[in-house]
Amino acid sequence: xxxxxxxxxxxxxxxxxxxxxxxxxxxxxxxxxxxxxxxxxxxxxxxxxxxxxxxx
Amino acid sequence: xxxxxxxxxxxxxxxxxxxxxxxxxxxxxxxxxxxxxxxxxxxxxxxxxxxxxxxxxxxxxxxxxxxxxxxxxxxxxxxxxxxxxxxxxxxxxxxxxxxxxxxxxxxxxxxxxxxxxxxxxxxxxxxxxxxxxxxxxxxxxxxxxxxxxxxxxxxxxxxxxxxxxxxxxxxxxxxxxxx
Numbered sequence: 001x002x003x004x005x006x007x008x009x010x011x012x013x014x015x016x017x018x019x020x021x022x023x024x025x026x027x028x029x030x031x032x033x034x035x036x037x038x039x040x041x042x043x044x045x046x047x048x049x050x051x052x053x054x055x056x
Numbered sequence: 057x058x059x060x061x062x063x064x065x066x067x068x069x070x071x072x073x074x075x076x077x078x079x080x081x082x083x084x085x086x087x088x089x090x091x092x093x094x095x096x097x098x099x100x101x102x103x104x105x106x107x108x109x110x111x112x113x114x115x116x117x118x119x120x121x122x123x124x125x126x127x128x129x130x131x132x133x134x135x136x137x138x139x140x141x142x143x144x145x146x147x148x149x150x151x152x153x154x155x156x157x158x159x160x161x162x163x164x165x166x167x168x169x170x171x172x173x174x175x176x177x178x179x180x181x182x183x184x185x186x187x188x189x190x191x192x193x194x195x196x197x198x199x200x201x202x203x204x205x206x207x208x209x210x211x212x213x214x215x216x217x218x219x220x221x222x223x224x225x226x227x228x229x230x231x232x233x234x235x
Contacts, residue, residue: 013066013073016067020071024074027228027229028120028228029184029185030120030184030185030186031120031228032081033118040073
């Protein structure tokens, strides 16, 4: 249960942060390099996998 | 209530994460790579011998321009020209440069190797999508012939001034893009 809660938290935080990064890049492309966006999405997908696997 | 609280907590954590990523990129400094000099049509000069009024190069930054300064050490041989200046592109207009004078033939002799070091604050400068800066050499004279021997670029941290910070924020709000 604790793992699932943590994974859910990480999933939402990284997904939202990826959104913020993309918004910043839309406003000013040089603000963030593209790889930060992809790293955040990779972490979000990894935590989504943990949520699915730990689901009863 | 607790669900609303956790949603607020998630938004705060995501904002903090984004700010942390941006803040970390503000702390970087060091030497940066430069592309070979080319003319305004994108054709590289053979053996860095420049015979036109304008010579352009890209400087590949790894950080945003905010709170950074570019230190240039330029070694060149002015064979035939009156003046040589250098500048960094300031906004979306392709020729928006504020040149800094490097060489003036009335004060310095022609045909000798010259080394100049200048510092340019970057916070109000224009960065491309790939974070590169446009560097332009401006030569003046009836005949132009000079050779770039060495160009060293070093990025250091610096506190931006009020107008520079305003210009950086304006470029974000205006969604400044290369024309």
